[in-house]
Amino acid sequence: MAEGPTVDALQEALEPVVGAGGINAAEWVDGYVVDGLAPTAVALPRSLDELSGVLRVAHGLGAAVVPYGGGTMAGLGNPPERYHLAVATGELNRVVEYEPADLTVTVQAGMTLRVLQHILGEHGQMLPLDPPLAERATVGGVIAADASGPWRLMYGTVRDRLLGVTAVLTDGTVVHGGGRVVKNVAGYDLPKLFVGSLGTLGVIAEATFKVAPLPRGRGTVLAVFDSCEAAMAVALRLLAAGWTPMSLDLVGPHASRLLTEETRSEPGEAAYVLAAELGGPRRAVERMGRDLVREATAGGSREVTYLEREQRNAFWRRVRDFGRSEADPADMIVKLAVRPTEVPAAVAAAHRAGEHAGLTPAVIARAGNGAVYTYWRSPEPEALAAAAAGLAEAARQMRGAAVVEQAPRAVKERLDVFGPAGPDLALMQRVKEALDPGRLLSPGRMVGRI
C-alpha cells in the first residue's frame, strides 16, 4: 500500500516482540486476505504480553490492524479502508481457567470452537453457541462477529453467554470487562461492547463464558409444508405454547432440496421444511416430537420425518455451515433481521428481490428469532447488488435490518453492508473515537464505515 509503514519497518519493530518466527511478510500474507485486500505483514503473538506489544508497535507505526481468527466470518463487514497488519490469534489457544462445577470457562481468543467443545464435552458440558464452521471459527472471532447458529433459540447468542472479556486496545493497553462469575453488574458491561464490534474497538484476547450441560437426549424432526406461511404458523403456535426446542429452523425450497437429499425425507419442489432439534431428558424429547407431529399434521404438513443420529449430525452441520462450506457455497449471504411474525413476509421479499435480479435465493430462517438468512449464487456483481438492494428496501419497510454477511468486493463497494445507518450512528462514532481515535483497528469495517 502506498501509505502506512513499510514491510521492513513492521518486521524490524515486531521481531523483538514476537520473535522472527512470529512475524511474516511473505507466504502467510495470502492467508489473511480481507475483501481482496492482503496485509503488509502478519503477526502471530503467543501470549497476552506479546499481543499487547504487537498493538503498541502497530500504534507507534500508524499501522492499520485487522485481528484475524479462523477467518470464517471474514466476509462480514465493509471492506477495510487500510490494512497493514493482520494480528493472528491462532497461537493464543489455551484454556485459562475451567472449573466444570461452576459451569464457567475462560479461554484465550484463538482457540477454535471445536477444540473448546471437545474440552467441555469431556465434562458433559458445552458452550451453547453453534456458529458456522466451528472447526475453524475461533472464540474471539465468534465474539467479534457475533456469530450464531440454530441453537440461539434456546440458548441465546454470544451476548447471553459471555461473562467477561480481556481485550487489547489500539495502544496496547490491556483491559478487562465483566468477570468470571455468572452474575455481575459491577461497572459498565464492556463485554457487550465487544460483541459484534468486528475488531474495531480492540483485539479480544480472552473470554469467559457461561457454559451449559449437554442435553441428555436429542432428536431431530423435519416437517414438510407446501407454504412458508403454513410452516411458520405451526412454528409460532408451538413456541407460544411453551415448547422448548434447542432450535427451530425454517428451510426454504431451494435449501431443503439440498439438505434433505441424503435423508429419507423427500420434500419435492416447493417445500418449506420446519426442522427442530429437540434436547433434554428422553421423555421430554419424545414428547416434543409427538407435539410437532400433531401440530404439523394439523397445520397441513404432508410429511414428518425423524432423523437418525448420523443423519441429524450431518443435517445440522450443513444448516449451520450453509453458504460458507464447500458443500453449499454461496456468492452472497444476506441476513434479514425481522420479528418472528414477519418471517413469511421476509421470505417473500427475498424471492421478489431475486426475481428482479433474475436470481433464486436459498433461505434458512431461525423461525423463533426472526433471523432470515438468504443465500445467493451468481457470477454477476450487478445481479447480486440488485438483490441486496431489494432486501435492504424490504428491511426498511419492516423496520428490520438487512446485513450483507458475505459478498464479492465488487458488490460491497456498491453499498454499506449493514444498510443505511440509523440515528444512533453518531453515538457509535463517538464510542469508536473514544477507544480508537486514530482509527487503526479494522478501519471502515463497521456500521457507517466506522
Next chain:
Amino acid sequence: MLAQGLLSQLQGIVGAAYVVHRPEDLLVYEFDATIERALPDAVVLPADAEQVAAVVRLARQHGLPVVPRGAGTGLSGGAVACEGGIVIGTARMNRILEVDAASRVALVQPGVVNAALSQAVAPYGLYYAPDPSSQKACTLGGNVAENAGGPHCLAYGTTTNHVLGLELVLPDGELVWLGGRGEDRPGYDLRGVVVGSEGTLGIVTAAAVRLLPKPEDVRTLLAIFDHVDGASRAVSAVIAAGVVPAALEMMDRPVMDAVEAAYRLGYPPDAGAVLLVEVDGLREYVAEAAEEVAAICAEHGAREVRVAESAEDRERLWAGRKGAISALGQLAPNYYILDGVVPRTRLPEVLRQVYEIVARHGLRVANVFHAGDGNLHPCILFDEREPDATRRVLDAGGEIMRLCVDAGGSITGEHGVGYEKRDYLPWIFSEEDMDVMRRLRAAFGAGEQFNPGKVFPTNKGCGEFRAGNPLARLPDAYI
C-alpha cells in the same frame, strides 16, 4: 433550593403539579432502600420523552446534576441525589405501549412496574422473566438502569438478556433508539452498555423487552437441612450435576426466624437452612429434574424435601422467600443488605467466613440469597441508634465484599455499584479498565453531570447517613 426562574421553567415543561420543590415534599425523595440520603433541589415528573429531554437540557444549561429515579427501591443508592440537582421521576410514564404477543415483545415506558407487565401479558400466556424481590413496586426503567436480577435469573438471565431495545435521552437532551424491537440490530451493542449503567449514561424513556411463554409445568421444592454447610454443598452439587433449576434460593436460620415471626409458614424451628428450588418447563422435564434435585439434596444431608402439591402450596413457599427481606424487621430495627457474587463451588467456605466476619464485628447476619448463581445477600442486622453501629456494619460489609473478590467473584450481582460500592470498584477493575468506562461515559456526553457520585470511585461524600429524625434537620418544615 432552585432559583425561582428555573422553577418556573421546569413547571412550564411538565406542569406546576409535577414539580416537587418544597423541602418537606422533597423528603420522600431523599433516599432509596440504602443507608445514605441526600436532598435533591427539585423532583420533576415528566409525562413523556420530550418533556424528559427538555428537563435534561434545562438542567444542563444550569449545570445541575440529573438523577433518574424509578420507584426508589434500589439497593445501592442509584436514585439518591448525592450532589443535589434535579431528580427525574418516571412515575407518570407508566404505560405499556404495545404487546406483540406472537413475536413475544412488549414496548413499555420506564415507569411500568415490573409485576404489572407480567400481569398485563398473562392473558397471552406470557410473562416477563426478571423478577427482583421488589417486583411489586420497582419499575422497568430502574430494572434496566441496574440490570436487575431476581430468583429466576438462574435459568433465564438478568434484565440485560431480556431487553431488545431502548429509547434514551442522552445528557445533551438528544433522543436516540439503541437496539430495536427485534433481535440482531447492526452496530455496537450500546443497549447492552446502557443496561446496568445506573443512570450515568442517560435516562431511558422506553424499552422493548422480551416476553416468555409461561412454562407448562412448575414444581417447587423445599429442602430442609440441619446445617448451612450441607445446604451450600447441595447447591454446588446441583449445579455441578448439570441441572439448571429455574430458581435455587437459600435461607438460613435467622431468616427463617424472621419469616416465621412475620408469616408463620411452618418452617421447622430447628433447621439450619432451607433451599427453595423451582424447576419449570415441559411436564416430562420438570418431573425428571425435580426428582434429581431431591435426590442430590438428600445425598447432601437434607432431612426432608417437601414438594409443593398445589399452586397455593407453591405460593406459600415463595411467600417466605419474597417476604424475607421485609420480615427482617422482626429481628432488628435496621439491616444492611449486601450483594456479593462468588463462583458456585466456593459457596460453602465463603458462607462460613461471612458468619465469622460479622460475628467479629459484634453483629448478627441473616442470609437469604440466590444460591444457584453464587449471588450472596448477607443482611447485617443492627440498630442505628447504637453508637458506632453503622460504622461497624459498613466495615463488616467491606470485608465481605473483599472476601467475594478474593474468591474470584464480584462486588455486586444485581444491585449495582451506586455510591455504596463505588470505592470497591478498583478491587475488581484496574485503572485502565475504569478509564475505558469513563471514556464511554464521555462518549455518551455524560461527564459528571448525569447521576454524579455513582459507580466510579470519588473522594466526595454522598449526602449523609440516615440517622435520627429527618425533620430535625428541617425545623421550618410543616408536615
